[in-house]
Amino acid sequence: MSEEKKKAWITEHLATVIVGLFTAAATITGSWFMYNQHTKDKMTDQRIEEMKRYQEERISVNNRQIAIIYSEMYDLMHKLDVDRVFIIQPHPEIRHQYLSVFLEVDRNGISQVKDLFQNIPISDIPKLTKILATNNWVFFTDIDTQVDSPRALALMRSLGSTNICIRQLVGTQGEWIGSLVAENTKGKKIIETDALAKLKATANTIQFILPPIN
Numbered sequence: 001m002s003e004e005k006k007k008a009w010i011t012e013h014l015a016t017v018i019v020g021l022f023t024a025a026a027t028i029t030g031s032w033f034m035y036n037q038h039t040k041d042k043m044t045d046q047r048i049e050e051m052k053r054y055q056e057e058r059i060s061v062n063n064r065q066i067a068i069i070y071s072e073m074y075d076l077m078h079k080l081d082v083d084r085v086f087i088i089q090p091h092p093e094i095r096h097q098y099l100s101v102f103l104e105v106d107r108n109g110i111s112q113v114k115d116l117f118q119n120i121p122i123s124d125i126p127k128l129t130k131i132l133a134t135n136n137w138v139f140f141t142d143i144d145t146q147v148d149s150p151r152a153l154a155l156m157r158s159l160g161s162t163n164i165c166i167r168q169l170v171g172t173q174g175e176w177i178g179s180l181v182a183e184n185t186k187g188k189k190i191i192e193t194d195a196l197a198k199l200k201a202t203a204n205t206i207q208f209i210l211p212p213i214n
Helices: 003-080 126-134 150-158 192-206
Strands: 084-091 098-106 137-140 164-170 176-183
Touching (some): 003 176, 003 192, 084 126, 137 192, 176 192
């Protein structure tokens, strides 16, 4: 075999080997990427499932907590013989900007506070907010002379509120998280000492399980 033919044969076979090596490397690299992506997909799926389970468990816990709170509110309404009981909550949880009522029980024929008391900016009722946030106990027997907040007074009048007793709710760090309210709408009198004891007992039961509004 001539020298030129030898060189051509070597060059041809060397090219074949190089192509084979590149092909093998590409196959290995592709397989690794596929395996890596499959592993990532499995981890992502696992995280999603864990998050779903966590959310389902949290909803279940919240439902149980809310059921207990409603039971306590109904019990309080009947013990005090008032027209309605509700909870005012500041939100969002981290930085309070609004006040809303979502949890409420009332007697038949009584208009619901939560129909009107939704996402009220704290800046619109700063005086009432300060009273709720800084006082452990508030008792209104004459809203026209005792409520020094035009919007809050207008809201109370529109709801027919007369006697109103309010107990502060606090979190585990002693921070204000809401206010438990019991009130009448037809001029019936609430005995303050009786209301104070019963609202305190109810507040102690519900304040540490009250879900925040976000």
